[in-house]
Amino acid sequence: MFPSIEYLEWISGRPESATHDLGSSDLRASVQPGYTPVPGRLADLDDPPSDVSLDEQVADEYGVSPSNVLLTAGASTANVLSMATVLDEYRSPADADTRPQVLVEKPGYEPLRxxxxGFGARVDRFLRTPETEYRLDPSRVESALRESARLVAVTNRHNPTGALTGRSALEATAEAVSDAGARLLVDEVYAPFGTVPSEDGAFGGPTAAGLDDVVVTGSLTKFFGFGGLRVGWLVAEESFVDRARSIAFHLPVLAETSVALARRALYNDEALLATQRDHVARNHDLLATFVEDRADLDGVVHPGSTFALVEPTVGDGDAVAEAAWEDGVLVVPGRFFDAPDAVRLSLGHTADDAAAALDAFGTVLDDLA
Structure with a gap:
């Protein structure tokens, strides 16, 4: 039985209903509103040559072969498919101690656990702690691995705190996981978030692609802001991609229109990414200044991040989120990310909209004091 995903059920419909949205983490501000067949930023851009495929474009970005790439209907599908591929080889006995172990970061994104x-795995957790600003610690991962370990799942940037893990820490983590006979899944949808692009990464962010026993997932949703296309992918060694492709027949496929628009986006990615980095810079500064100036908020806004996990002193996460919602402000209760005392703030809209939303949230906090 698949457990319900409370966060996704809770957030459904709220961004559209909110007067001020501090819950959506994708950089959606420059996407044309309404039901238009072509997102506004793509309308006047050129298409790539007809012989350039989307999987070739993604592969080129990660420095791998197209045989290492599998396109999916969004990153969520890529994550589900990655987990299904790993766990497909194993049965789920009734004894929890003998079930395949999946180790997931805490705090963390609910679907990853x-x-x-739902696939019958034993799900254990390892900690990313505020004392280290939620950085990924390979030694914590290694110490939590059991003999039955099959998969370790992490996010980079870390969702919900925005902490960014560099290539060296990813390499150390991957080595520990591989030595234990398991695979590392790195959800990299937030990795490109930053103001200074990485020279050896993918889309300007660090990547774990190419490391042994690693599968990375990504999409055009978060940083590019093209969530309506539902275009994602996974990157892994060819044998894993082949197994995943077989399992993928059980899941939704990409629409041809989405593939065509994604090809256009990646053909023009330098210009699009530069615009999004400016967006990140403005919204990061707004969020960092807001948190720093508020004596009633405790938390870190990591460099280059437009979202953060913060603890209000005027109430727990649920109380603050409920009070904000009553005033038309959407913030996400931290309990969905294993942090009930906190809320996650995300600035995805224009800088003007984000500033107005932060002002409205500041009024909510003042009223709760």
Missing amino acids: ATPA
């Missing part, structure tokens, strides 16, 4: 539980 709910989905493997």
Whole structure:
């Protein structure tokens, strides 16, 4: 039985209903509103040559072969498919101690623990702690691995805190996981978030692609802001991609229109990414200044991040989120990310909209004091 994913059920419909949205983390501000067939930023851009495929474009970005890439209907599908591929080889006995172990970061994104539980895995957690500003610690991962370990799932940037893990820490983590006979899944949808692009990464962010026993997932949703296309991918060694492709027949496929628009986006990615980095710079500065100036908020806004996990002193996460919602402000309760005392703030809209939303949230906090 697949457990319900409470966060996704809770957030459904709220961004559209909110007067001020501090819950959506994708950089959606420059996407044309309404039901238009072509997102505004793509309308006047050129298409690539007809012989250039989307999987070739993604592969080129990661420095791998197209045989290492599998396109999916969004990153969520890529994550589900990655987990299904890893766990497909194993059965789920009734004894929890003998079930395949999936190790997931804490605090963390709820689907990464709910989905493997639905596949019958034993889901354990390892900590990313505020004392280290939620950085990924390979030694914590290694110490939490069991003999039955099959998969370790992490996000980079870390969702919900925005902490960014560099290539060296990813390499150390991958080595520990591989030595234990398991695979590392790195959800990299937030990795490109930053103001200074990485020279050896993918889309300007660090990547774990190419490391042994690693599968990375990504999409055009978060940083590019093209969530309506539902275009994602996974990158892994060819044998894993072949197994995943077979399992993928059980899941939704990409629409041809989405593939065509994604090809256009990646053909013009330098210009699009530069615009999004400016967006990140403005919204990061707004969020960092807001948190720093508020004596009633405790938390770190990591460099280059437009979202953060913060603890209000005027109430727990649920109380603050409920009070904000009553005033038309959407913030996400931290309990969905294993942090009930906190809320996650995300600035995805224009700088003007984000500034107005922060002002409105500041009024909510003042009223709660």
